[in-house]
Amino acid sequence: xxxxxxxxxxxxxxxxxxxxxxxxxxxxxxxxxxxxxxxxxxxxxxxxxxxxxxxxxxxxxxxxxxxxxxxxxxxxxxxxxxxxxxxxxxxxxxxxxxxxxxxxxxxxxxxxxxxxxxxxxxxxxxxxxxxxxxxxxxxxxxxxxxxxxxxx
Numbered sequence: 538x539x540x541x542x543x544x545x546x547x548x549x550x551x552x553x554x555x556x557x558x559x560x561x562x563x564x565x566x567x568x569x570x571x572x573x574x575x576x577x578x579x580x581x582x583x584x585x586x587x588x589x590x591x592x593x594x595x596x597x598x599x600x601x602x603x604x605x606x607x608x609x610x611x612x613x614x615x616x617x618x619x620x621x622x623x624x625x626x627x628x629x630x631x632x633x634x635x636x637x638x639x640x641x642x643x644x645x646x647x648x649x650x651x652x653x654x655x656x657x658x659x660x661x662x663x664x665x666x667x668x669x670x671x672x673x674x675x676x677x678x679x680x681x682x683x684x685x686x687x688x689x
Contacts, residue, residue, distance in 0.1 A: 539604040539605055539606055541602050542604065542605055543674070543677070544602045545600070545601040545664040545665055546600055546665065547600075547643075547662070547663055548642060548643065548665050549597055549643065550645070552644045553641065553644060557590065557594070561589045561590045564583075564589065565582070565583070594613065595612065595613050595614050597642060598611065598642060599611055599613055601662060601664050603673045606622050606681055607622060608620040608625070608652060610640060618640075622677075622681045622682075624656075624657055625652060625654055626655055628650055628674050629651050629653065630649065631650060631661050632646075635651055635659055637659035637660055637661060638660045638661070640662050641661065641662075645663070648663045648664055648665065648667040649661060649667075650662055650663070650664060
């Protein structure tokens with residue numbers, strides 16, 4: 538049974554929100570500025586703008602948890618992304634450019650953490666307190682590794 542060693546609620550900054558809302562504003566401006574010959578075009582564009590705003594809103598991480606055997610990234614939808622410790626190589630401060638799954642909640646590299654995994658894509662997250670997150674991970678990972686060595 539997994540239990541939480543550390544939990545964090547990442548803060549979403551204004552720049553991430555602006556990046557997600559800007560395409561929707563452009564779509565809505567198109568509805569206002571350009572007259573449509575067909576009556577269904579403005580309705581379609583407004584629905585598209587709602588999808589463009591809603592999808593990232595649902596896919597931004599809202600909770601980061603370090604469990605005793607995994608890292609759990611929770612979203613607004615009732616699902617989570619689970620990264621088991623047996624796939625994790627290390628956690629390190631993120632670099633400017635990473636190849637993998639990027640789940641940022643802000644554009645600053647100050648709190649960005651890259652989860653490097655064995656034979657899988659890396660995952661980049663931005664906890665609100667990077668030092669506490671890394672300390673919680675190190676504690677849980679060390680205990681997990683000790684348990685795994687004793688168990689075998």
